Amino acid sequence: MGTFILYKTILASCILMISLLVAMYSTLIERKVAGFFQDRLGPDRAGPWGLFQPLADGIKLFFKEEFMPNTADKFLYILGPSLTMLIALLTSAAIPWGSNLVINGKEYPLQVADINIGILYIFAIVSIGVYGIMIGGWASNNKYALLGAIRASSQMISYELAMSLAIIAVVMMTGSLSLKDIVQQQHGFNWNVWYQPAAFLIFLVCAFAECNRSPFDLPECETELVGGYHTEYSSMKLGFYLFAEYINMFISAAVMATLFFGGYNFPFMDKLALSPNAMATIGFFVLFTKITFLGFVFMWVRWTLPRFRYDQLMRLGWKAMIPLAILNIVITGIVILIR
Amino acid sequence: MSFWEKIYLPAVLNGMRITFSHLFRKKATIRYPETKREFAEIYRGQHVLKRDEEGRERCTACGLCAVACPAEAIIMVADERKPGEENLYREEKYASVYEINMLRCIFCGLCEEACPKEAIFLTKKIVASDYERDGFIYGKDKLLEPLDPEKRIDISKRETKEVLEFKKDKSKKHNQ
Ligand code: SF4
Ligand code: SF4
Numbered sequence: 001m002g003t004f005i006l007y008k009t010i011l012a013s014c015i016l017m018i019s020l021l022v023a024m025y026s027t028l029i030e031r032k033v034a035g036f037f038q039d040r041l042g043p044d045r046a047g048p049w050g051l052f053q054p055l056a057d058g059i060k061l062f063f064k065e066e067f068m069p070n071t072a073d074k075f076l077y078i079l080g081p082s083l084t085m086l087i088a089l090l091t092s093a094a095i096p097w098g099s100n101l102v103i104n105g106k107e108y109p110l111q112v113a114d115i116n117i118g119i120l121y122i123f124a125i126v127s128i129g130v131y132g133i134m135i136g137g138w139a140s141n142n143k144y145a146l147l148g149a150i151r152a153s154s155q156m157i158s159y160e161l162a163m164s165l166a167i168i169a170v171v172m173m174t175g176s177l178s179l180k181d182i183v184q185q186q187h188g189f190n191w192n193v194w195y196q197p198a199a200f201l202i203f204l205v206c207a208f209a210e211c212n213r214s215p216f217d218l219p220e221c222e223t224e225l226v227g228g229y230h231t232e233y234s235s236m237k238l239g240f241y242l243f244a245e246y247i248n249m250f251i252s253a254a255v256m257a258t259l260f261f262g263g264y265n266f267p268f269m270d271k272l273a274l275s276p277n278a279m280a281t282i283g284f285f286v287l288f289t290k291i292t293f294l295g296f297v298f299m300w301v302r303w304t305l306p307r308f309r310y311d312q313l314m315r316l317g318w319k320a321m322i323p324l325a326i327l328n329i330v331i332t333g334i335v336i337l338i339r
Numbered sequence: 340m341s342f343w344e345k346i347y348l349p350a351v352l353n354g355m356r357i358t359f360s361h362l363f364r365k366k367a368t369i370r371y372p373e374t375k376r377e378f379a380e381i382y383r384g385q386h387v388l389k390r391d392e393e394g395r396e397r398c399t400a401c402g403l404c405a406v407a408c409p410a411e412a413i414i415m416v417a418d419e420r421k422p423g424e425e426n427l428y429r430e431e432k433y434a435s436v437y438e439i440n441m442l443r444c445i446f447c448g449l450c451e452e453a454c455p456k457e458a459i460f461l462t463k464k465i466v467a468s469d470y471e472r473d474g475f476i477y478g479k480d481k482l483l484e485p486l487d488p489e490k491r492i493d494i495s496k497r498e499t500k501e502v503l504e505f506k507k508d509k510s511k512k513h514n515q
Contacts, residue, residue, distance in 0.1 A: 037358045041368040304358040305351060320346075 012112050015092050023246035024054040030246075030299050037303040061239040069232050071141040080136025081233065081240035087129045088247040094118040095254050096180050098264045098284035102276045110280055111180060118179035119171065122255060123164055126210060129248070130156045133212075133219065136241070137229035148228025151310065152219035155209055158317040159216075163206035165325035166199040169332040170259055183263035191262040198328045200260045202321055204297075207252040209317070211245060214302035218310055253294035254287070261290045380496040383446045383461040386439055387492045388482045391429055396483070397458035400434035407453035412443035430456070437482065441466045441475040451497070455513075460494040 028043065028050060035042025043050040068077060098110035115121050130153050137149020170192055174182045186192055193200045209216040220228030227233075230241045257263060264283030274282070308316070343349050369376050378384075389397050400417035418435035420428045427433075450459050469475055484492050495503070506514055 035368075036362050036366075039361055039364050039367050041366050041370070044370070300355055300358065301351075304354045 007108055008112060011110070012093070015097065015112060016089060019089060019092050019247055019250060022250050023243055024058070026246045026250060026295060027057065027242075028053050029295075030302075033296065033299045034303050037300075058239070061236055064235040066235040066237075067232075069141060072232065073139040073141070076135050076139035077232075078237070080132055080139055080229075081237045081244070082132075083135065084129065084132030084244040085240045085247075087125055087132060088244040088251065090125045091122050091251045092254070094121050094179055095251075095258055096183050096263055097287060098280040100276060101280045109180070110284065114178060114180045117177045119167055119177050119182075119259075122179075123160070123167075127156070127160055132244070133229045133241075136233065140229075140232035142232050144226045145229050145231045148219045148221075148225045148231070151221075151225075152212060152229055155212075155216065155218060155313060155317075158314060159206040159209035159321070162202055162317060162321035162325050163210065165322060165329060166202040166206065167259065169196055169199045169325075169328050172329070172332050172336060179258055179263075183258055183265065186262035186265050188265060189262070189267040191260065191265070193260040196260070196328070196332070198324065200256075202325050202328070203256060203260070205316075206321065207256060208298070208301065209313070211248045211252055211298070213245075213249065213298055215305040215308050216313055217302075217307060218313060221307060223307075249295060249298050250291065253291045253298065256294050257287055257290035261294075263287055263290075378463050380463075382463045383448050385441070385462055385464040385466045385477075386444075386450070386482055387460050387462050387464075387484050387494065388437065388479065389458055389460060389492075389494065390484050390486065393426070394486050395425075395427060395429040396433055397429050397456045398434050398437065398454075399430035399432050399456055399458070400437075401432075401455065403453045403455060404450035404459055407449045408444075409447060409449060410443045410445050412440045412445075413450060414438050434479070437479050439477050439482065441477055442472065457513075460492075460497055462492055462494065 031053070032042035032050070034040075043053045046052040046056045068074070093112040094115055096109070096111040096114070100107040100109050102108070133152040133156075134149045137145040137147075137152070140146075170182065171177060173192070173195060174185050176182060176185075182192075208214075212219050218228075219225075220230065222228075225231070230238055233241060264280075264287045266283070266286045272279075272282075391397050398415075400415050402415065402417075405411075405413040405415060414436075415434040415438070416436035417432055420431045420433055446461065448461050451461055466475070466477075484490075498506075505511070508514060
């Protein structure tokens with residue numbers, strides 16, 4: 001029992017550190033990628049290839065003036081970013097980061113919690129995420145912030161529906177809600193994306209909307225809402241909001257890799273005949289490659305597409321994504337019945 | 340809109356293809372302190388107040404440059420040349436104070452065109468940044484060409500063909 005708790009604590013802290021590190025460096029990668037897409041070089045002054053840029057940004061955010069509007073609700077104002085950050089970090093617990101490690105004949109799964117309703121857990125936590133934004137926008141007592149918060153909540157709620165409907169098709173195929181089972185069923189090259197391309201597409205689009213990323217970044221739409229829900233935030237509180245966005249991006253990429261791209265599975269993994277530990281290590285890096293690629297897709301889309309109009313966004317969500325997802329479920333059901 | 344246009348996807352994928360191709364393009368960025376952009380020989384940068392071959396200031400404080408200046412960036416104070424200062428100033432009258440406000444100047448080069456004495460020219464030098472506004476008012480200390488013949492500033496690139504031709508005519512008083 002003691003080792004169990006110790007192991008889980010170490011694993012959880014590792015995953016926490018990795019999430020934070022990845023989020024930190026995705027800010028740099030995002031800026032680099034944006035630069036390259038626009039025929040620029042991106043930041044390259046702080047350290048070699050700008051490697052210290054995230055540190056510099058972090059230090060800058062720490063030393064910025066902490067400003068709180070007079071009319072703001074103090075408690076909720078602080079709660080907003082904290083909640084967003086907390087929830088962004090919570091989701092990583094249910095993701096299987098690799099197959100089992102074997103130490104002294106005992107198996108240690110590279111997953112903090114193998115919950116049998118893993119997907120449900122992730123969806124539940126992600127839906128709480130909207131509260132962070134909503135509370136922050138409300139507590140700022142600023143009309144732009146409030147509008148941004150309202151937009152965020154209605155957008156996230158509408159896209160969550162389509163997202164979960166897309167997942168139902170995957171769950172129907174797998175017959176399990178546990179992420180571990182879903183990953184194990186995609187052994188080798190048996191990835192879900194080959195069987196459920198429509199579900200993947202819907203999930204991807206909804207993930208953009210859920211993370212408030214372009215082309216659905218209406219909650220923080222600079223052109224009309226100044227900064228959206230974080231208009232009144234400064235210093236590290238703003239940093240938390242921005243940081244949480246990147247963690248969310250990382251986690252959604254991880255969830256997508258797990259659900260559709262076989263998680264830590266890779267083609268011809270049986271032919272290698274390696275020890276389980278080597279397998280777990282390779283699997284971990286394979287998963288990370290997939291996450292990196294999906295993260296790149298996030299950035300790629302952001303720097304390609306212009307922002308949707310709000311009515312277009314809602315129409316896409318309710319009139320295209322949800323019917324498509326339902327159709328996908330029906331077709332999947334029929335195919336399963338026939339087989 | 341046709342069906343394919345309505346579902347956005349082909350357009351989105353095409354857009355992504357275009358942006359992706361930009362990843363491998365040559366970058367337009369010039370890493371400034373390490374590499375510098377080539378300036379044109381006739382670049383209009385910070386001014387220089389020229390001296391003649393014998394090292395005398397050419398400016399006679401006629402004020403034509405100040406009149407020509409559209410940004411009203413130039414002010415000067417004229418003074419009379421005392422006996423014994425002939426080696427310092429070319430004409431009997433000279434500018435004891437000559438200031439250009441580099442924040443006002445638009446680097447149009449009209450002062451240079453207006454000057455009858457070939458005393459003021461624009462150079463390739465860039466006006467440095469500063470923390471104070473006062474720092475941008477350049478007096479004679481910053482504008483005047485150094486006496487040392489080695490450090491003279493070559494402005495011949497900014498002189499037109501006609502001017503260079505005219506300067507060969509030694510019968511004109513201007514060229515003596
Ligand atoms: S360059 Fe133009 S603006 Fe500048 S001092 Fe000369 S005349 Fe004035
Ligand atoms: S710089 Fe030329 S135009 Fe200006 S005052 Fe001197 S001589 Fe006259």
